[in-house]
Every structure is written in structure tokens, then in C-alpha cells.
Amino acid sequence: MAVDVLTTMKELLGEVQEDVDNPDASYKLRTARQLLSVLEQRNEDLSMAVSEAVSDDELLDRLRELDYIQPAVDDFAG
Structure with missing residues (x-):
């Protein structure tokens, strides 16, 4: 769930x-978005x-099941 x-x-x-034209806001x-990628990697x-x-x-x-950890990569292999 955290990854989703x-x-x-x-x-x-x-x-x-x-949709944003302001360079500072962009x-x-x-x-x-980059910080979210860091969090995603840390979670993995x-x-x-x-x-x-x-x-x-x-x-x-x-x-x-409780979404404390993600399924292992091997879980998707088969």
C-alpha cells in the first residue's frame, strides 16, 4: 500500500x-517528486x-499482509 x-x-x-507556469513552483x-522517489527506494x-x-x-x-513490507521480487517471478 505504501508504494501505491x-x-x-x-x-x-x-x-x-x-500545468504550472511558475519556474519556482515547478x-x-x-x-x-524526487524526494518521494527517495522514500520509495528506502521503503524497498x-x-x-x-x-x-x-x-x-x-x-x-x-x-x-499488513503492508509493513513489500512482497519480495521473487514473489512476482512465478
């Missing part, structure tokens, strides 16, 4: 940025670290 929220926010900011919107890194550190599959599944 960040993606939606980036898309909305991008749409607004296209700069601030672009910066906000944290999810990977938790997945690697926790060996209990049931606990990992529960954390994923």
Missing part, C-alpha cells in the same frame, strides 16, 4: 507540474532487509 500511495503522489505532482514540485531497501533478516515465513507473510 507514493506512486500516486508522484503521478499527481507530475500532472500539476505540467522546481518545488520536481523536488517533491527496508523491506529487503527485513525479508533477509527474518527467517519465519509466517511472520514475513503477516508483515506483507
Whole structure:
């Protein structure tokens, strides 16, 4: 869910940025979008670290269900 929220926010900011003629406002919107990308990457890194550190599959599944961590990349492979 956190990734969906960040993606939606980036898309909305991008749409607004296209409609803004003020260079200062456009700069601030672009910066906000970049900061959201940083948060998204940190979220992915944290999810990977938790997945690697926790060996209990049931606990990992529960954390994923609660959207505390993202599904592993391997979960989408098959």
C-alpha cells in the first residue's frame, strides 16, 4: 500500500507540474517528486532487509499482509 500511495503522489505532482507556469513552483514540485522517489527506494531497501533478516515465513507473510513490507521480487517471478 505504501508504494501505491507514493506512486500516486508522484503521478499527481507530475500532472500539476505540467500545468504550472511558475519556474519556482515547478522546481518545488520536481523536488517533491524526487524526494518521494527517495522514500520509495528506502521503503524497498527496508523491506529487503527485513525479508533477509527474518527467517519465519509466517511472520514475513503477516508483515506483507499488513503492508509493513513489500512482497519480495521473487514473489512476482512465478
